[in-house]
Amino acid sequence: MPMKPTLAACIIPFFIGSACLVQAQDEKPVAIDTRYQTEIQTLAKRPAVQSAFKTFVELEPQTRQDLISLTETASPPFKEQVRARKYADMMKAAGADSVWLDEVSNVLALRRGKGRRKTVVLEAHLDTVFPEGTDVKVKQKGDTLYAPGIGDDTRGLTAVLAVLKGLEKHSIETDADVLFVGAVGEEGLGDLRGVKNLFKPNGPKIDSYIAVDGDGIDGIVHRGLGSHRYRITFKGPGGHSYGAFGIVNPHGALGKAIYYFTQEADKFTREGVKTTYSVSVIGGGTSVNAVPYESWMEVDMRSESPDKLNGIDKLLQAAVQRALTEENQMKRAGPDLTVDVKQVGDRPSGRIEPTVPLVQRAMAVARFMGVTPQLSVGSTNANTPIAKGIPTVTIGSGGTGGGAHSLNEWWLNDKGYLGMQRILLVLLAEAGVK
């Protein structure tokens, strides 16, 4: 996450490996087809929908309690099971037809539609960026709630839950099946493993994907900023800096690899869709008087364009192989250098055109609610379905928040019910109402 079109939260080094929304790129404003504006207005006038809107307001004390309870159920990377079971129980109590955990501990709650020809996913993510042992006790100052993970994305989980409750209470029947999902592994090294598992071969057929992540009611992520991340390690025998001189030096190879990669990558990224690269972390070596036995770097590459992402990835691979070859040619004694290239991150990229009905609907809902829709790019669970060309948006859950990925994370219930109203409208428009 976060959803607000600001970069502030993302540039603080604390937010290690996090998924992150980034600034909207220069995109031409996109018109909203009147067809979708009419559709949303009509939907919103339905008595059951109006009743659900009121229910979101009435539910607020319960939603607040759910938020605190889920936030205080720690959900560190790769350890979301406890929260997952709790969330599954909540989904069951809210009336889903069937609720289960899949093999990676995603919570899946199916609410059957009438037509059952389509499935729309409504998802928030279970995991936080915070390691085990982080104090997740919720503190209140004035009206603001403070706790690690409270906004990103625990608020999203409670908003999705409230939407299910609203549908159930007023017996709103959709045409499509709605699959409510609490997903694991959205953040950092989780590397979208929850959503990737949803889209595994033989997984459920999914026709549309609505991710709920971040606050506010205006942001709409319809582009996935893809990233490839590698940890590359050169290895040699190591030895005394004088006595063993002439053996391969892994740092020599790393220096060459960085040099060749950045020379080519610089040219490659001067044109076309914004594509970035960063040699981010390096290490290796034991002592100033020893040729190291290993040298490693972590590299991050990003682009909205799959072609550009693959292109810059190839430059990295070529640079690494060239460096390996040349360092080995330079050696005067001893065994060859080897290299281990390990991919540690693979977030696919892509875009759903703003003319696609789901995006149009999300825009029309924002307009209906009196705000200006903000189309943007992000690196969220949405990346996976976006890359598959499945109609997808990530939208916020209302209220105002900040400090995502920091220990001072906060969320303020500033008309938070508007978030649920918005989600409900987008969902119903996409899933169809009988």
Added chain:
Amino acid sequence: MPMKPTLAACIIPFFIGSACLVQAQDEKPVAIDTRYQTEIQTLAKRPAVQSAFKTFVELEPQTRQDLISLTETASPPFKEQVRARKYADMMKAAGADSVWLDEVSNVLALRRGKGRRKTVVLEAHLDTVFPEGTDVKVKQKGDTLYAPGIGDDTRGLTAVLAVLKGLEKHSIETDADVLFVGAVGEEGLGDLRGVKNLFKPNGPKIDSYIAVDGDGIDGIVHRGLGSHRYRITFKGPGGHSYGAFGIVNPHGALGKAIYYFTQEADKFTREGVKTTYSVSVIGGGTSVNAVPYESWMEVDMRSESPDKLNGIDKLLQAAVQRALTEENQMKRAGPDLTVDVKQVGDRPSGRIEPTVPLVQRAMAVARFMGVTPQLSVGSTNANTPIAKGIPTVTIGSGGTGGGAHSLNEWWLNDKGYLGMQRILLVLLAEAGVK
């Protein structure tokens, strides 16, 4: 150190930053002038010298006790004061004319000569490589004593002390003054600061320098392997790997610096006196999704030739500046990169020709004692006077040892008294006997 012409002890990464003796290079065997052989034979026949020889044997229980007591007085890098005071007390008790600690805590003990036209230094070093808190309790297995630092160079300290005792007991008067020294800072990052302080401007006038370091009675270091060591740090603002893309990347500069340096250094070291370089330790960066704010490397360069050492140093400096300039030219936004070049090691290099009387004398003594003198290169306190062209040797203190710089360091009193006899002969030959 150690003194034995073996590399084994030096290639183990544990021996961080250590001074170290290295394998003898291909040097033609050097003849020993009969003049020095005669000189040593004559010296050794003197009754007082013969009596001193016996004294070294008689003193062995005391020398053993001194060795244990000094070894168990920890002397970590930069924290040699406690051992220094203890050693000063021992020197005073042994009969030196005056004993004092200089401003870096070197122990200096002057024994006046008759002529007083020259000063010969006899030195061992006080410091060990072991950090504060290391268990320095001496353990005995069979006849072997085990403890960190017991050989390197605590045995040297006790040998020098015993030589003073022998001189005093038998009233052997030298022509030159003899300055007995317990030096601080020989190892690693101590960077020879003790011996460097001896040779500061306005320091004592020193005409010959005999360092006692290592075991055995055959090794003679007459060449100083110089080294320059740097810690080089590139610094930039740092930022998000996507959002802040285009700012300077310190790792980019480091990669370039390594590339340019090693390309040139490889050519430079293919000819002439053996000269080595090693990019040994690197680091920097906080997270895979952040452009780092700093990138650093530690570089080691060595040569017996001051010209080659300075030459390769210039290649490093040029590569660093070129990398800085080019990384700054590559940037698309933000402030410039800066670089901090910090020299963390400066051991001068040089050689004392084997024809110089002190080296001839050391060789003649070895021959006299029935062993083959082993001329070699080292990186010890001797580097400093050698670089100044002052007649200098590093010789061992007898016995057998091993595991220098490891927690399993050991020393065995295998006719250790021969070490003192050897030191006495070299010293008396160089200082002259009345």
